Amino acid sequence: MAWFKKAPRQPENFNDPLLDDASWLSSGESRYGTLVRNHYGSPDTIAGGGAQRVQQGDPVAALFFFQKSIDTLHSIYVASSGGPAEWRRQPSKRDLDIIDAYLQALGQVRGLRPGAPVKGSVVEVTHRLRTISSAFKRYGIDGSAYLERLGTLGQLAPDVDVSGVFWS
Numbered sequence: 001m002a003w004f005k006k007a008p009r010q011p012e013n014f015n016d017p018l019l020d021d022a023s024w025l026s027s028g029e030s031r032y033g034t035l036v037r038n039h040y041g042s043p044d045t046i047a048g049g050g051a052q053r054v055q056q057g058d059p060v061a062a063l064f065f066f067q068k069s070i071d072t073l074h075s076i077y078v079a080s081s082g083g084p085a086e087w088r089r090q091p092s093k094r095d096l097d098i099i100d101a102y103l104q105a106l107g108q109v110r111g112l113r114p115g116a117p118v119k120g121s122v123v124e125v126t127h128r129l130r131t132i133s134s135a136f137k138r139y140g141i142d143g144s145a146y147l148e149r150l151g152t153l154g155q156l157a158p159d160v161d162v163s164g165v166f167w168s
Contacts, residue, residue, distance in 0.1 A: 014058040021116040025109075028060025035061065036068060043072040043089075047098045050105065059108035060116075066102035067121050073098065074128040078135045091141060099129070099149045106156050122160040126153060130165065 019027060031053075039049035050065030073095055080086045102125060109116055129150045133143035154162070 012056070012058075014056075014060065015112055021113045024113055025060060025116045025118065028058065029064050031058065031061040032064035032068075036065065039065070043069045043076070043098055044094060046072060047101060050101055054101075054105065059105045059112070063102065063105040063109055063118075063121060066098060066105055067125055069098045070102060070125055070128050074132055077132050083139050084141070091136065091143075091146075096145055096149070099146065103149060103152050103156060106153070110156060118157060119160050122153065122157045123162055123165055126150065126162045127165045129153070 014028065014031075016024065016027075035049060035053075036046065039046050046065055047069040050062040050069065053059070053062035053065060076087055076089055077091070084090065106118065106122070109118060129146050133146045133150070136143035136146070
């Protein structure tokens with residue numbers, strides 16, 4: 001009886017040169033949409049899905065995982081009307097690591113495809129970070145590290161107009 005060994009799996013190419021920038025970004029968002037259900041739970045578990053995509057060489061899907069993770073932070077800190085006493089987590093380095101991972105993924109996406117239409121993602125994350133920092137200010141919590149990262153976001157995507165982004 002012969003033993004068959006599977007050929008090593010070739011790494012998937014997530015930067016298909018046949019796709020235009022918009023289709024490339026959309027295909028990454030679709031991969032995210034297919035995979036995210038395996039990572040729901042907390043901002044950290046969702047960000048873990050993004051870290052897996054980074055390891056797989058898929059910064060586009062990772063971008064959307066980290067964006068969703070930031071959205072989940074927003075839900076924790078802003079949607080709760082009871083303030084810090086009712087939050088399921090407190091602001092920490094873990095939050096900043098998630099935001100930094102988003103910024104790194106955005107930098108990779110921009111490096112690979114400078115013309116990729118990232119406006120929607122950048123606008124959403126801008127809104128989330130501004131609103132989170134406002135909530136922190138309202139409760140006497142220092143949000144400067146979140147605002148610093150918002151500045152970095154502006155440096156990575158200076159072409160995205162966020163002047164009309166709503167925030168409180």
